[in-house]
Amino acid sequence: MTDSRNAAWDTYARTKPQRRTTNSRGETTWFNWTQYPDHGPGVDVLRLRPGDRALDLGCGSGGNAAHLATLGVWVAGVDLSARQLAKARERWPDMDGWELHQGDALTYLRDTSTTFDAVYSVFGATWFTDPELLLPVLHTSLRPGGVCAFSQRPPVEGCYGCQASYIPRGPDEDPAVVRRWDFEPEEWTLILRDHGYVDVSASVITPPAGSRRTGTLLVRGVRGA
Template identity: 70%
Template sequence: MSDTRSAAWDDYSKSKPQRRTTNAKGETTWFNWTQYADHGPGAEVLALQPGDTVLDLGCGSGGNAAHLATLGMTAVGVDLSPKQLAKAHERWPEVHGMELHQGDALAYLGETFTVFDAIYSVFGAAWFTDPGLLLPIVHANLKPGGVFAFSQRPPVEGCYGCQASYIPRGADEDPAVVKRWDYPSETWASMLKEYGFEDVTAELTDAPAVGGRRIGTLLVRGVRCAV
């Protein structure tokens, strides 16, 4: 199963260009939760300090992790796609404090001995992993008071639970199929509380007012209870 999903995300990587050299502010690294450039909140969502250790589940080509590393954090990224990780190494060769691992998010969380100050996922593994499996192991790998946050597209009304995502693979091939999990905001909030998170928020960030796209970004955040 992992090999099939890995190949699917390798195919996906072909359609994604490298992150820009600079953003609209002229910054060479930055954090982006949404699918829109120069839009939405930044790394402050994670409430990190220099020296903290943070995990990116489904880090892709590493742009968010690279930004956190430049801020003085130890940024660990895990991704199924070797091609995405190759793009990360190519794009960020001189960034210190960033560790990248190829593999499944659940498997990595089950094997690591690191307890993180924050764990996050931006349109990544938190969207494509059964929350009944992911949330308890994320909780177990977070320090008390640590933040777990993830972003994804909001669900289509009435289309909740495990859904199919189709990833194009080429003109002569059927698309790859991967599973994703969609829920309304109140359901995500309830699930995080059930698995031991507090101060939970699940909010929609609207799309930018310019342009024709109107699908916003669902950003879910919780804090591991201190006890």
């Protein structure tokens, strides 16, 4: 199963361009929660300080993790796609303060002895992993008061729980299929509270003015004492 998921995300990586060289403010690294450039909240969602430790689940080509590393935060990035991680290493070959791991988010969390000040996922592993399995082990890896935050597309109305995502492949191949988990903001709030998170918030960030596309669901919770 993991091998087929790796292949699916490597396929996706071939179609995903690298992050822009700079953003609209001329910065070479930045944190982005949404699918739109220069839009939405920033790194302050995570309440991190220099010297803290963060975990990026589904780090992709490393843009958000690289930004945290430049702020003095130590970051572990985990992704199933070797191709995505190769993009990250190519873009930031001399980056200090991060480690990149190929593998499954659940496996990494179960195996690590590191305690994190924040665990986050931007259109990443929290979208594509059963929350009943992921949230308990994620909770264990957070320090008390640590932040769990993730963003993804809002659900299609009436399509909740485990759904299918299709990743295009070659012209003569069927799409690769991966599972994702979709819930309304209110349901995500209940799910996180049921797993011991407090100060939970979940809402949809509206898309940029003039866009007719969907917004971005942002969910955030804090590990209780």
